[in-house]
Amino acid sequence: MPMLADARRAVIVEMVQRERVLRVADLAQALEVSLMTVRRDIDVLHDAGAVEKIHGGAKARAEPSMYEPGFEVKSTQAQPEKDAIARAGAALVQEGMAVGLSAGTTTWTLAKRLSAMNRLTIVTNSVRIASVFYETPSQNTVLLTGGERTPSDALVGPIATHSLSQLHLDLLFLGVHGVDPQVGFTTPNLLEAEMDRALIAASRRVVVLADHSKWGILGVSSIASFEEVDEMISDDGLPPEAVEAIRERLASLRIVSVPQP
Structure with missing residues (x-):
């Protein structure tokens, strides 16, 4: 029996909130309805303020620029996308x-x-990341900065940034909270932005790792412009207009395919 319109739209809202950005085609496949039905549902939900309509899909409504979910919440979001991005990195x-x-x-x-x-x-300035290496027998050397802990388990502050001043890194992988078409890469945490900028300054090459859900999210503090980054790796859920906008300003954008479940 076909799902009633209200129930279907509730599912769309739930999916968009979880994945942050979804394409019309993906929603239609998941709900087993036509593209036209999904487009009409998105129009209704956009008018109601439940989702934000974008070209070819929908995204979650903008969050306050100071909002920062904790590590446990973020670690459950977009897992297949993060796995594919990590493999490329x-x-x-x-x-x-x-x-x-x-x-x-x-x-x-x-x-x-x-x-x-x-x-x-x-x-790294991440206790979680340092723990991954400490728990795995290897011949790697791990340097963990000091500092004050944030909701995303980052260590930040003067101690953390000062510890980077004498280091020279071959390659930096930078995680970001949001990717904005005008200002570039952002975070809701002022001290974390300062730490990220210190990491960038210490690195010969900077690669941003950001799944498609980060597009259109604006944190209160800028980390870097597109021009300050060498490459961004994202997934094939990134909307076409985002791909076009990023490639106009960034030296290299790599899109990885995410295996379908």
């Missing part, structure tokens, strides 16, 4: 490198892949 790493990993659940996912390698020097 790991392919850039070679033994003997000094690699920076900022705090975040996508960089934490990458850390689990890098922990299988040897002869890496890992620099």
Whole structure:
């Protein structure tokens, strides 16, 4: 029996809130309805303020710029996308490198892949990421900064930033809270932005890891502009207009395919 319109729209809202951004085609497939039906549902939900209509899909309503969900919440979101992004990131790493990993659940996912390698020097301000390497027997060296802990389990503050001033990293993987078409990469935490900028300053190459749900999210503090980053790795859920906007300003955007369940 077909799902009633109200029930179907409630499912759409739930899916969009969970995934942050979804395409019309993905919603239609999941709900087993036509593209036209989903477009009409999105129109209704947009008018009601439940979701935000974008070209080719819908995204969650904008959150307050100071809102920051905790690590446990974020680690359950967009897991297939983060796995695919982490796989692509790991392919850039070679033994003997000094690699920076900022705090975040996508960089934490990458850390689990890098922990299988040897002869890496890992620099991070994330207790969670450091724990991944400490719990895995290897020949890697892990340098964990000090500092004050944030909701995303980042260590921030003067102690953390000062510890980076004498370091030189081959490659930095940077996790971000939001990707804005005008200002670039942002976070809701002022001190975390300062720490991320210190990591960037210490790195020869900067790669942002951001799944499609980060598009259109604006945190209160800027981390870096598109021009300050060498590459961004995202997934194929990124809307076409986002791909176009990012490629106009960023040296390299890599889109990875996410296996269908």
